[in-house]
Amino acid sequence: MISNLQKPTLILCPTKTLAAQLCRELRSFLPTSSVELFVSYYNYYTPESFIESSNTYIAKKSSINDEIDSLRHRATRALFTRTDVVIVASVSCIYGLGLPSDYLEAAQNLRVGSHGDINFYKDVLEKMLYDTPENKYDIKRGNYLADYQGNSIKIWPPYETFPVEVRMAMP
Secondary structure, eight states: OHHHHOSOEEEEESSHHHHHHHHHHHHHHOTTSEEEEEOOOEEEEEOOEEEGGGTEEEOOEEEEOHHHHHHHHHHHHHHHHOSSEEEEEEGGGGTTOOOHHHHHHHOOOOOTTOOOOHHHHHHHHHHTTOBOOSSGGGOOTTBEEEOTTSSEEEEOOTTOSSOEEEEOOOO
16 A cells, blocks of 8 residues: 555654564565654653752753664655655654754755855855864764865765765866
8 A cells, every 4th residue: 555655654663673673574565665764863861850859950861873863864855855755653753853844944955067166065064064073084974074175075964874975066
């Protein structure tokens, strides 16, 4: 049914583990569709709390898993770019979720032949909250790195496995 409809489909699972298992199985049943996992990106999350009897405040503690964050971005990107998408999600996936309109406003499409210089791309990437690494060899997801000659820029989108290099046409 999912394959025939060619419409985005959301399947909710009670836990991350069940979502991952179902996602793996669905990928084998729907090999040409984009079957993506969208689960909470926390390794652990402890909300802030207050113990009244001892007048103790306990700050929120959390740890974000970069691999899961990348999968979330891949799933979101697939929703905006394809119709044959199946998102397998956990119920807790809404934690840390922003507004879809904010995500779309921040998105930039780069196409072969589009124009712009390095400074234009730097401004766009900084508005999208990309950072530059302190060491050019430590580039990671969510980073960009411009070369010193000003004719190329390396961008590592959060949903990609490797960085993408954009080269500027020389005048």
